[in-house]
Amino acid sequence: MKMVVPNCSNAPQVFKIDDKLCSFVRRVLPGGHLLEMNNAFHDEVVILAFRGSSWLSNQDGRTYHETPGSVVLRDAGQVFSTKTIHCDEVNGSDCHEIHISQEGLQNILNAHGDGEYGTFDFSNPVLNHEDLHRRVIHTLSVFESRECALMKSTCLAMLFRDIAEVTHKKATNENKRRSNRRHRDVVEYMRENYDSEITLQSLSELANVNQFVLIRQFRDEYGVTPHQYLRTYRVNKAMKFIKQGLKLADVAQLCGFFDQSHLNRQFKRTVGVSPGKFFARILE
Structure with missing residues (x-):
């Protein structure tokens, strides 16, 4: 089901799709629009990829620079603060988000993974990985379109598996x-x-x-x-x-x-x- 939340012209627009596997959110910011959130967190695991804006975030006592072309991971319950430091004055910005429960994420990885990387490692929340960034945006477009269920589930499973592999290669010490x-x-x-x-x-x-x-x-x-x-x-x-x-x-x-x-x-x-x-x- 697709839902559009109406907003005034100078405020972000939110488009949401709820699927049995997870939910997808696309937030469209008008040109030059700046946002700030302090000590926020999500109830679910969130994967973000955005275009047209840059963000400065803080979590675990560390500061991260989130730029277009990167993928941001938020674990369920992870407290973070973030603010926009740049938003395209002409074209604005759009943020693509995938929301999934920890249990749902684990089920997909268990069903489609090879067991080498059991789940995401969230110790490095910002992945400067253009291919993953492109695939996050593509995955959302697949669920927005009238593609078959097999393509949707395959696209999602492969994305999650590759994110798990990339994050574990960046993992911190035991x-x-x-x-x-x-x-x-x-x-x-x-x-x-x-x-x-x-x-x-x-x-x-x-x-x-x-x-x-x-x-x-x-x-x-x-x-x-x-x-x-x-x-x-x-x-x-x-x-x-x-x-x-x-x-x-x-x-x-x-x-x-x-x-x-x-x-x-x-x-x-x-x-x-x-x-x-x-x-x-x-x-x-």
């Missing part, structure tokens, strides 16, 4: 991967139990490190503390429930907030507007 695995367990636990009370002690026991060490290491890797990550994740979930028309009191309970007042404070602190104003903008 010690950092083990540290990332501990923090990944913490992230997965918070995402699975966001509607419940979560303590720093329970997270430190899960990671098998001292509480203060966990805060420092987690912040070094993700750019935020575990508490800030959980707050943002809960607000993201609240936004989805609000879009569905649920009452704010119910949303607060579903998302692990103490009450509606607690939801209001944390929502405004994260999004910049109250839940009520956010819902009003959706209606507009």
